[in-house]
Amino acid sequence: MNNEMANxxxxxxxxxxxxxxxxSQEEARQFENHLQSCADxxxxxxxxxxxxxxxxxxxxxxxxxxxxxPKRSAFDALRELFQALPVWAKxxxxxxxxxxxxxxxxxxxxxGNGGISFRASIxxxxxxxxxxxxxxxxxREAVLALISEAIAASEKRxxxxxxxxxxxxxxxxxxxxxxxxxxxxxxxxxxxxLQLAEIRRDLDExxxxxxxxxxxxxxxxxx
Amino acid sequence: xxxxxxxxxEQTLHGETEAFGILVRRWERQIYSLALRVLGxxxxxxxxxxxxxxxAFRHLKKFRGDAQFSSWIYRIALNLCNTKxxxxxxxxxxxxxxxxxxxGAEPVAETEELGANIQQQEVAQxxxxxxxxxxxxxxQVIIMKEYEGLKFVEIAEILNIPVSTVxxxxxxxxxxxxxxxxxxxxxxx
Numbered sequence: 230m231n232n233e234m235a236n237x238x239x240x241x242x243x244x245x246x247x248x249x250x251x252x253s254q255e256e257a258r259q260f261e262n263h264l265q266s267c268a269d270x271x272x273x274x275x276x277x278x279x280x281x282x283x284x285x286x287x288x289x290x291x292x293x294x295x296x297x298x299p300k301r302s303a304f305d306a307l308r309e310l311f312q313a314l315p316v317w318a319k320x321x322x323x324x325x326x327x328x329x330x331x332x333x334x335x336x337x338x339x340x341g342n343g344g345i346s347f348r349a350s351i352x353x354x355x356x357x358x359x360x361x362x363x364x365x366x367x368x369r370e371a372v373l374a375l376i377s378e379a380i381a382a383s384e385k386r387x388x389x390x391x392x393x394x395x396x397x398x399x400x401x402x403x404x405x406x407x408x409x410x411x412x413x414x415x416x417x418x419x420x421x422x423l424q425l426a427e428i429r430r431d432l433d434e435x436x437x438x439x440x441x442x443x444x445x446x447x448x449x450x451x452x
Numbered sequence: 453x454x455x456x457x458x459x460x461x462e463q464t465l466h467g468e469t470e471a472f473g474i475l476v477r478r479w480e481r482q483i484y485s486l487a488l489r490v491l492g493x494x495x496x497x498x499x500x501x502x503x504x505x506x507x508a509f510r511h512l513k514k515f516r517g518d519a520q521f522s523s524w525i526y527r528i529a530l531n532l533c534n535t536k537x538x539x540x541x542x543x544x545x546x547x548x549x550x551x552x553x554x555x556g557a558e559p560v561a562e563t564e565e566l567g568a569n570i571q572q573q574e575v576a577q578x579x580x581x582x583x584x585x586x587x588x589x590x591x592q593v594i595i596m597k598e599y600e601g602l603k604f605v606e607i608a609e610i611l612n613i614p615v616s617t618v619x620x621x622x623x624x625x626x627x628x629x630x631x632x633x634x635x636x637x638x639x640x641x
Binding site: 244246281289292294295 | 476477481484502575580599603620622623626630633
């Protein structure tokens, strides 16, 4: 058989399944039946079986032991050290740690004209304001008062400005109304004049004897 | 009675780190041999083996009990191997011999006459180089099937590919190895 000839049969997956012993009973029976009729698969199966023997020549006998050493945190290291101390040292360490915590809790740091002052106390102090705290309180109140005044003044000014603008707007509206009324009145008088002239012409055409005063008198009565 | 992997994991998560040590002893040889066959380099394989179990220890809480522990650590190991191979390919200062050893670029001399008394070690060398010359995806499947004895389903789970793809890669890889080692097969028949 020519080793270079590729197996064109499509039973590749069944071949490897059978080769490695994972075929079910039915699958094995089907593949064995196929082998009887397919020379390519028969040859390839034999060659793969030999190849497996060659591959198994590469054996790894030695394997290094894995050592897992999780990194210890600083806390774990301190805890281990503490556990290794004698009883008296443990008590002393615990007391010192407690004093330190108390001191840190009751520490006051202030910055003033004289520089930075630091005061620590193990015993909690009563809640009395210090002079610097009082001064800060006063300053704070004065500042708040100034702010309130400024806000009130600003509001008043805005109200005055708004009133002035409203007044100005009202005046402007009235002035425009007057102009419009004047124009309307002027138009009205013009229209009246025109009507008068028309009436006069009509009257002139109807009668030459009627006087103008009589015509006007009649027009006034009819309104 | 021997505890199962899941029982050992449970104990580890409850603070009994000795249980994890048992897991390590149980699987270190397989992981090392996998890494060595994939990478072809002992030091790299040791690193991968160590890092695999360290990673597993750190992320043990994330391990889902529905998959096998072995599949999980095999996957971790293969990912680490792939990372090492990528770095090795990008390193220009890797000695040529080492590069050839890991990539299998040195062709197996098919015309070389091999005596009938060829030693097993020599055969192993040829096999190692022939495997190193395969594409990584085929090499991994052959190693897991032929040397680690994993089932097709297990390999598919580790690589997250269909079983049919596993079988195709295995078949194609074996066909290529057959060509590379044909002269060897004749010598050891």
